[in-house]
Amino acid sequence: MITYEDGRLRALAEGGRWPELLAAYRQGRAAAVAEAGEEAAAALTAPLGHLIAYAAPPELAVRLFDRAGGAGTAAGVADHDAGPLWEVLATRHSWLRLAPLLGPAPVRRLVAHTRVLLGEDLSHGAEPDPEGVPLCLEPWEASGWDEAARVREYLPEGGARSALLTLPASREGLGEVELPPSVEQPEGRPDGPRAARALAGLGALAPWAATVCVLGRAPAAAALLARDRRVVGGYLPFALAYPALVRAAAVGRAQGCAHGRLGLWRALSAMAAMAGPDAPGGTGEADRAGEVDGADGADGVNRGEVNALVARMRCFTWQEPSAGLHHLHLALEDPVGGVAWAVSGSQEL
Template identity: 90%
Template sequence: MITYEDGRLRALAEDGRWPELLAAYRQGRAAAVAEAGEEAAAALTAPLGHLIAYAAPPELAVRLFDRDGGAGTAAGVADHDAGPLWEVLATRHSWLRLAPLLGPAPVRRLVAHTRALLGEDLGYGAEPDPEGVPLRLEPWEAAGWDEAARVREYLPGGGARSALLTLPASREGLGEVELPPLAGQPGDRPDGPRVARALAGLGALAPWAQTVCVRGRAPAAAALLARDRRVVGGYLPFALAYPALVRAAAVGRAQGCAHGRLGLWRALAAMAGAAGSHGVDGRGAPGGQGEADAVDTADRGEVNALVARMRCFTWQEPSAGLHHLHVALEDPVGGVAWAVSGSQEL
């Protein structure tokens, strides 16, 4: 296994001999791919990849992802140690430094959105996002959390620090709430392609959680997932729920917070579309295109309008893992509410 603790590699790093370290990474990764397969190779070489992404000059660090070294030598978007190698790289250098150097489109996109999460405005000069997600944070995205806590803080020799995913984080501002009776009529569960895409987007954020959608208000959605009818809960601004929803996608080391931001915008675009498509069942797609085949491109104005009117309800569960998320998102215009609830131990 190639690790930073290898004396020879540590000496090369201390001497700044990055081309030799990159060559060692590529040689080791290709050999491991041939012997054990792509997934095993990514794990075996990730510690050295982390070191290069963290400490090497950007002109060399970006070459971790280039395929000019031959088959099996390049890191992909899933290569990770304490976190994805592309996220390590993105925390170390500005987009101005990285943009002329980064090649592979999937890595380039994730790095760009990581830089946006870190407060950089890429709205001018960067290629537009293929799904229309803005390359700078909207005010409601920036309002709920400190810049320093938006992405993992990576350490030079490996490892990272990150905030725990907890929503709600405490009982502060919450009170005893009686949830409504469980919805029992078939019409209480809206369907349609846009609703399905919104649920899929929320489910992708936290695959360890359950998701539901109902006609009605947020507590009705919460009632489908909460363990008890009487809970400690309450409403909070969407801006305060946003950080937990983004972090949910980055609970595992293979994904970064850029995955969470993109996934949440995808879900919000579907929610906004459901509200504006003459009913949440999604019938009547224009231009003869079936909505099952449509792709929700994020309309910034529609998403901002949805967030402005969104009502968010959160509640506590009697037993929750160190990562937990219990929130229902209500769109009063569309008359529907989505809920996400689950917990996970470290």
């Protein structure tokens, strides 16, 4: 099987012979698909794909995702080495360079949202997002983390650096808190499709973590997942919790931070819808069906409702006695809707 480790391919890369490297990638991927299937082919050819996405001119690098080469030759959204190949590409070039070149809609969308996370405002320079997720960062998205830490930093010959997912990261600002009794009562649990969508949205962000939803305040939700009633915990602004929620979706190498941003907007939209039209910034049922600016039908997001929810959200975080290298312990409370959600889990590298 052809991989980047082959000396011949290294020589081609050093000589800038990118068309030949792309041809080798396509040939190797198609052969691997025929022999071992799509998943195995993606893994075997990923190192060479990473090199092309990282170092090739954008006019050639985007052709990794072009199906014109024939069956099995094109990378998909799940092809990854240190991270998704489309995310590697998105960290290397601006949207202005990539927009006229990118073809497949799923790849194009993820690249666009990666560029948004990196600080580009595409609200007037790209096609609208199909779910209505804004193509520029809201102030609360931008304020919680440095631009350089929002997406993995990829290395030329493979590998990447990324900020660790740790919330809480330390005991700073936290104190001893006694959580309420965690007796699970059916009548204390929200029900209905909106509650299910909100909970599913959080679960999709961090499939390695447990999630719950309760009628009540954030500590009551935390109590269902915390190991002990007495914890070291405290409240923090949602803007400081936002980076961890986005990164939660990108703990594995197959997904990028764009997945996290899109998933979190879906979850927040479902949470906001539970508060009803009387919430600050809320709208009526007709508006939720897509008749207001920023919404896109039942599966879209309402930008105004999400911003209003974030403005009033109360976020509670707590420490656990033992946590993996990646860990997330967070409860989110909407005081208007009287509903709280919690997500808690840890994962070793």
